[in-house]
Amino acid sequence: MFRKFHPCFDVLALSVANPEGEEIMTPPDRSGRRSNVSLEERALNIRRKALRMGEIQGQGYIGQALGIADVLAATYFHALEYRPDDPEWEGRDRFLLSIGHYAIALYAALMEAGVLPEEEIETYGMDDSRMPMSGMASYTPGMEITGGSLGHGLGIAVGMAMGLRRKGNPALVYNLMSDGELGEGSTWEAVMSAVQWKLDNLICIVDFNNQQADGPTRDALAVAAEPPKWEAFGWHAQEVDGNDMDAVVAALDAARALAEPKPRVIICNTTMCKGVDFLERREITHFVRVEPDEWSKALAVLEEGKPQ
């Protein structure tokens, strides 16, 4: 009952060919991303908002949100093409959150980007909110898919990339997934398919924080180094420090500029709870425990470390 109107229903009757005139046929002008707000400040704002949401609920996947904030800042304020006031604009780059529990981070980024109204931050995870704890397409503007059942995002991304190509739409598909999803067989079905169909409009970002529900990912299935695996399948692979803004930006630029007809993956090694030292030092688990009085303390730590 609380859901937003589904984008598919009103357009089914339309022809898929060129639904918005010629506009989508021209490569997007990315110069509009220029802003006097630095990417570091964007990342800080994403962390602030995520902590605020955690404080409101008294819980949340804050370790992941703080870890991925730099990647989201670089993605939303450097790489992605979108219209904040028209989240379903046909020419937008598609950003898929395969990891539904990272929704707290994406909501923060979408608020920072002006897609979601910041006034609704207090509703996070509450009844009737447009921001449920696990991300769902039918609840939230800017949320392209329902993630959460892990191992789904990359396959859907392959289908969307094939669909965009079929329409002659030059938009890119980004899929953000976690290292834990590297254990899902469906991920590798999609990895093979993306190569089979030469999907050069697909960029997969893997948040490698080496933490899944029961412990370190490296102790489970993702034992071998990632880039050689992906390269062996035929992907263009990069591995970067996901908390190094310049490195992330450079990797996104390289992935976007690549001329070869192959899909691209960026393995982003991130640190859980990045930016809040006392949480970084805490015994890291999938669901980092934060005491009620620590949210404001964490915010204060962030402010101390903010970029000048």
Place this chain on the structure above:
Amino acid sequence: MTLASMARKYEARKAPERKVATSAMIASLAAEGYDTVAAPFGHALVEAAKTDDRIVGLSADLSKYTDLHVFADAMPERFYQMGMAEQLLMSVAAGMARERFLPFATTYAVFAARRAYDFIAMAIAEENLPVKIVCALPGLTTGYGPSHQATEDLAIFRGLPNMTLIDPCDAVDVAGMVPAMVAHEGPVYARLLRGKVPSVLTRHRPDYRFELGRAQVIREGGDVLVISSGIMTMRALDAAEKLAGDRIDVAVLHVPTIKPLDVETILAESQAGGRLVVTAENHTVNGGLGEAVARELLTAGVASRFRMIALPDEFLEAGALPTLHEMYGLSVDRVAAQIKSWL
């Protein structure tokens, strides 16, 4: 392995005097005395796609065995061979539907219902995306054993919100369900009959046309009302002709749409004339048409005498299909005998 066959695993066998080969997966369903139509699904999809640019076809290495090869041959640029990867098949179909295409995804019913279920549930059904899942070898239509016999597919998908379920009887239903699936906005799971598919319903009722969501009386009769879907409507009609020789008057209500169920028609027919009500389905006794009808009758307080013809709650044997249909009660003779025994 089934319990019965396991118990006899070490018993040596001799070749039977009468040879009945195991039905190959590609074999068409035999129905004596009916004309057949070749690949009705594939041809109907080509027709639909001629006037609807959104339609694309995808298969997970089973286009030949789901008649999708007819579409692939006619419109190769709209056919996607996804490889032997059913989770991918459903995810990609969901992704293409998100981009406003209308994907028909085909595989065997066992692989959709069992292997790809989570992807159908979350990527397709939860999002109410217009993906049309069309699956061959429904219920007991192959002699290959449980790995290929989708005896519980309808039970699995009936639990999934937003899904529309179709269990066609014959070539008329299969051809008719395609435009209906295109016109329907949400996700659909359709059981498929492929190869040379018999034309049954129009012989019994020349004006019959498939209508999504509608149950239709194919044959009138005063003693028994059979409420059936899929190939069991074919069996029920043949059994009714047989029972007519014994002066038993059997009506057949064909219910090709399992969900949503045409409750109004089912209740009206079940209330009329104090007939024995028998459901007949090519599906396990659990969670299919029979239980769905039973719920509606009980809820509405329709105190009909009620019996179910369905497959047992077992992993079924391998063998020749006619043998298996006889063994598990889906043959015309067994259907007729069961109905007679309940009168």
